[in-house]
Amino acid sequence: MHVLLKSLHNLMIRSAKINSQHTLRKREGFPGQRLIVLPAPLIAKLLRDPLLRDLCVTATGFFPKAPGHYVERHRGTDDTILIRVLGGTGWVEAGERQRIFAGEFVIIPSGLPHAYGADDADPWTIEWAHFQGASASGFSSLLGAADAPQTLRLDERGMSIPSIALLYEWLERGCTHANLLRASSHLRSALTSLHLAQLTDPSRHSEEAVRRSAEWMRDHLETHPPLSSLAQAAGLSLPHYCALFRRLTGCPPMEHFQRLRIQRACQLLDTTSLRVSEVAALLGWQDPFYFSRCFRKATGKSPKTWRSNQKI
Numbered sequence: 001m002h003v004l005l006k007s008l009h010n011l012m013i014r015s016a017k018i019n020s021q022h023t024l025r026k027r028e029g030f031p032g033q034r035l036i037v038l039p040a041p042l043i044a045k046l047l048r049d050p051l052l053r054d055l056c057v058t059a060t061g062f063f064p065k066a067p068g069h070y071v072e073r074h075r076g077t078d079d080t081i082l083i084r085v086l087g088g089t090g091w092v093e094a095g096e097r098q099r100i101f102a103g104e105f106v107i108i109p110s111g112l113p114h115a116y117g118a119d120d121a122d123p124w125t126i127e128w129a130h131f132q133g134a135s136a137s138g139f140s141s142l143l144g145a146a147d148a149p150q151t152l153r154l155d156e157r158g159m160s161i162p163s164i165a166l167l168y169e170w171l172e173r174g175c176t177h178a179n180l181l182r183a184s185s186h187l188r189s190a191l192t193s194l195h196l197a198q199l200t201d202p203s204r205h206s207e208e209a210v211r212r213s214a215e216w217m218r219d220h221l222e223t224h225p226p227l228s229s230l231a232q233a234a235g236l237s238l239p240h241y242c243a244l245f246r247r248l249t250g251c252p253p254m255e256h257f258q259r260l261r262i263q264r265a266c267q268l269l270d271t272t273s274l275r276v277s278e279v280a281a282l283l284g285w286q287d288p289f290y291f292s293r294c295f296r297k298a299t300g301k302s303p304k305t306w307r308s309n310q311k312i
Contacts, residue, residue, distance in 0.1 A: 025070040025117070028063070035061035036171045046180065047132060055139075057183045059130040060167040066124060070117035079130035080140055081108040082191070083116070084164055088124035092116040092149045096250065099243055100124070105152040105161075105194060109140040114149060127164040131187055139191045151247070152194060161197065162190040209234040210244050217257045221264050222284040227253060262298040265291075269307040276303045 028035060037059040038046075046056040058079050063069060065088060083092075083106045090100045094114040100106050102124075108114055110132070118124045137146075144150040166186055170179045213234050217225075230253060231241035245253045261283050268279045280291035295303050 072115040089119035090124035
């Protein structure tokens with residue numbers, strides 16, 4: 001018995017240490033939070049209502065500085081989700097993880113497996129809404145989130161987007177037909193304003209700058225550009241450049257650059273009689289042995305084996 005009590009005591013101490021080092025993950029339950037979730041029978045009724053079936057709010061809330069906030073839905077949800085980050089940092093994941101910063105919106109389409117949560121060091125403050133209806137998928141597509149989460153950075157223009165918090169204020173007064181209509185109308189206005197702001201948002205220019213950066217890489221495969229200089233040339237901060245580059249290409253800048261170099265090396269090995277060392281030098285590798293290691297890591301074959309294998 002003494003041994004058992006001692007083991008339990010040690011386990012409690014270890015658990016306390018773990019909880020002191022890692023924030024407990026939770027879906028909700030934050031000081032100062034506001035939260036309204038409509039019951040399923042009411043949602044079903046709204047989706048048959050001729051005035052609400054097109055777009056109806058199913059849940060809405062506000063989480064202030066929410067450490068440990070974490071949601072994972074392996075099968076997605078029937079709702080389309082709109083999150084506005086008012087402060088701090090978080091992330092959303094549906095395959096690739098994207099960091100979300102203050103001033104950004106993220107929209108997650110219905111039916112998509114996903115996860116999202118607050119940053120451990122700088123947890124986000126968010127207002128959010130879930131919605132359904134015949135127009136939900138249309139708004140997802142309009143905002144670029146047809147089959148993947150879409151992050152929208154609108155900078156100062158984001159202040160002109162109608163506040164999601166008003167949805168909570170109206171529904172808190174009671175889910176009367178009039179209040180539900182007001183919430184639906186306000187949500188439509190917010191989504192439409194997001195789209196209109198997106199059309200002229202400076203981030204589109206940022207995306208174009210990142211695309212030009214990727215094209216520059218393709219034309220200068222023999223160089224070794226510092227990541228900071230690429231971000232500077234695009235007119236973006238280093239974190240914003242890296243996040244936007246990953247969003248547009250699916251991988252970080254230097255990984256993309258390395259893939260381009262290896263791809264070109266494969267072409268040269270297949271279409272020229274250049275020696276492996278000459279191919280390496282043309283693409284900026286001064287050490288042919290290091291080039292061979294990089295090539296094998298990327299393709300699973302040595303340069304010589306790649307050249308000797310029949311391709312078609």
